[in-house]
Amino acid sequence: MPWQAITRSIRGYPVRSSGGIPKRRSIWERIHMDPWLLGLLLVLMGSGLLVIYSASGQNMNVVIAQSIRFGIALVAMLVVAQLSPIFFLRWTPLAYGVGVLMLVAVELVGDIGMGAQRWLEIPGVIRFQPSEMMKLAVPMMVAAYLYRCELPPRLRDIAVCALIIGLPVALIAAQPDLGTSLLVASAAIIVVLLAGLSWRLIGLVCVLLASGLPLLWMNLHNYQRQRILTFLNPETDPLGSGWNIIQSTTAIGSGGVFGKGWLEGTQSQLEFLPERHTDFIVAVLGEEVGLVGMVVLIFLYLLIVSRGLWLASESQNTFGRLVAGSIILTFFIYVFVNIGMVSGILPVVGVPLPLVSYGGTSSVTLLLGFGILMSIHAHRRLLPR
Template sequence: MALVVLTRAVRGHPVRPPESGMVRRRGLWTRIHLDPWLLLMLLTLMAAGLAVLYSASGQRLDVVIAQATRFGIALAALVVLAQFSPATLYRWAPVVYGAALLMLVAVEVMGDMGMGAQRWLVIPGIIRFQPSELMKLAMPMMLAASLSQRELPPRWRDLLVCAAIMAVPVLLIARQPDLGTSLLVLCAAAFVVLLAGLSWRLIAFLGALAASALPLLWLNMHDYQRQRVLTFLNPESDPLGSGWNIIQSTTAIGSGGVFGKGWLQGTQSQLEFLPERHTDFIVAVLGEEFGLVGILLFLTLYLLIVCRGLWLANAAQDTFGRLLAGSIVLTFFIYVFVNIGMVSGILPVVGVPLPLVSYGGTSSVTLLAGFGILMSIQAHRRLLPR
């Protein structure tokens, strides 16, 4: 229902905010352009995530401190971006997109290697980061700016322009290789186009076109990527090799039962049977130690964040703001869905972290920067008279 309302708003039927025509008294939160409810939920998620990370990392305090430091940087990015008006973001969208694209080219030419992939840029003594993460914001910003200049719903020539904007970054990221991030960038772009008001007939046609391209995608996959798909279909075919991760993660989740074994008491994680337990497979640690109840509490918190985000996106008063805000929130939802899906065995493993819980720096900054943009769109909206 929220997606239908948001799409209708993008098409030119805005849902008026509940304020009257009188100017509201400017409180603290209004002056600093932050949404207190969304910020509180994000802070709660990060605090709970640090507790799970402490257990998942083998009770290493240095890992928790490093993650907390990254959260601090990410929160600073949130606050800074919340101060920029949507008009400013609109003007800077081509520059941000162009800069992110140039950094992806730089990765292709001189990127730093890690775990068999060339995904990072390094500024010696300062920072090591993944430019592909920046494209998760740059792509929807550019598409939203492009579509907001055109008549909606988009026509075929508009869709061709969108396809050109999407194709080069997605292919560059896939070449690193980083299939998970390339799919997330593609999803962020697709949400902008879908929210612009595509007809169901056109959506069905594009879905059939994408399905017909799957054999081509399979032929162009790396061997380890094909193995991940085959392992997803039958993890027991190689239980001590490619199927080890998913078997151990589902075992850990199942062994937690309803209430779990208790914090720091998980056997699969603490005895190091579970690989990548502090990054991609941290949900398995959560399920083993806190059980079904713990997972449901985290899912409820994620759902509240998504619902609040969609409410703020729906309240945006221009096409650019609605398209960009909607894409940011729905991409966050995809993060959660894909991570939990791959750890529980209903999706192939693609290396997507659990938002604000898994250990990682660039992804946390990108996620909170996106929420900063969302709060900016909410805070800078004009009051409409009744």
Template sequence: MAMAELTRGLRGRPVKPPQSGMSRRRSLWERIHLDPWLLGMLLLLMLSGLVVLYSASGQRLDVVIAQAVRFGVALTGMVIIAQFTPATLLRWALPAYLAGMAMLVAVEVMGDMGMGAQRWLVIPGVVRFQPSEMMKLAVPMMVAAWLSRRELPPGWQDLAVCAVLIGAPVLLIARQPDLGTSLLVALAAVFVILLAGLSWRVILALGVLAASALPLLWVNMHDYQRQRVLTFLDPESDPLGAGWNIIQSTTAIGSGGLWGKGWLQGTQSQLEFLPERHTDFIVAVLGEEFGLVGMLAFLALYLMIVCRGLWLAGAAQETFGRLLAGSIILTFFIYVFVNVGMVSGILPVVGVPLPLVSYGGTSSVTLLAGFGILMAIHAHRRLLPR
């Protein structure tokens, strides 16, 4: 009787027990559709990246500030995208894909040149950006949208349509030329197909088909791209030319030892022996100044982000969201694997930045937009029919 009186108000209505601070915080995160664990790890990664970038850029504060501003823009975009429902993302898949294709054609016709490649579009006085970065999200979105409307696992006819959807933008990006980005775009879409439940026989058949196409790929590669592969196989064959980058990067990483030389104390980076040290080869700066322990700490943070992303993707309640979310986080893992692999000499150099650490604006916006999609899919899962 006493307990009943305690749980009822003066008018006989049940009295809700007071919410704890943790419950209130959870409800706040749910209202803004963000995952606090994933967001916290991303912020920690970006802040740590700014510390490394300050050293890698030659202690240029303006570069760090510019990167921080780009992170701010990217985070704003992530929060906005996280408010969309999976149904909205599904509706926008085709328009985003067509817009991206139109911009790739525009790059082919009137793109801006830089470093021997025609990859950028310029809006005078506003922005200079790479449309190919947008396709890292638009292509897997389109493939996921197509497969979500089909019976799974997909048949050969559906796979043929997916091949066209993937092949058209990949070929345009490869013509810029940008082999690294074209492979990443293709891989992001392939992850969608694999997550759709292909049988091992189909996967094996596609793998054999891809392997048989390698000679054709080699013949159509540019001279400098073939040279990168040959240099990967034997960097000492041209130590002062094509092999310079990989030799200097592995030297920098090895010289860091267990604990590193200390922040701002790297010789290979600070004396400018290391090329592209604030972009593609920033891992070498990290290894030289923070050592094996510092590199393992960064890799552990990346691993926790990937694990959290996979958990969020696994909680998706419908096909489109599950395929797209899984592709986004697996592609993020490939970013890290390829960058660390090429800088440490176990993969050819393909010009892939270290996510949210290397200097760059378009890639940061694309990456955080992807995490915004991931959070949107997870946050709105309760609104979907079970």
């Protein structure tokens, strides 16, 4: 297709086929939205609102607040999808730099909540976590760097990527927020792996990480060490640090195959379950809809991941493939970690269930990521390979 036809297509004009007959573009192509992925996301968010209504003690104010946040996030996703990968490639270094500066500001003047200093607040305007934006900025920065390198990456390129990843991860871990720091690191490491890292280097990195575990343990905060010990044996402190995981597994187990029914969960409605509308919302779902409902939820997530991977595979340039692949695989990691920690197979790290748990910044960040994914698919021929 000639360049003129490509530009006309991007602007929404009809594109003529080889026979001279104009091809009418659908509304989804004009707004750069994938209808299948968008539909799955809307179903997931709608299901999340139903669960939040139950988990919050049937508090409509909480549901309305989350609905407004979803609306803002959907508008942000639509706007971002109109931007081209060239825009993201050009402005990613600035976004990364601003993000790092905001993390430094959190360390100096950030708000403290629940024992951690993770928020920046503009009085009367907004209160947000800069670490959330780094879930996108860090992997995109790594992808932008590798886009200009010869692939597969050499050891020197790996060292540069390690510096790009290490600075924001260290600042987030110092807040302290070990869970988010690990997720940011995971998202960026996925980019490096997708770039074709050799198995020899992967093995070397694994050895280095394993050798650094004792040092990591010594630098963990006391509550972080306690979380790991509680994961190994929650019964050692059933009324203290083990309370969360004991109550969540009890709630999931009591749901059985078909659950107790919507709004009928005892662990959640009687407030035995902590953080029931945020990090532990899966336990509410498991108690009320049982194994069948959990399987349906997991299947819905798998459909979203599968569609996202297909869109990522359609990209015809390195930057697009790396960013799109990282976004959807990181989304999968969020789901796996949250369900794993609530069901007792992973330590509790404070990761919300994507687009189901109550929260504003995380919802906006996730849908911004999907907007970038749809933009990369819609403009997949703009960047050179």
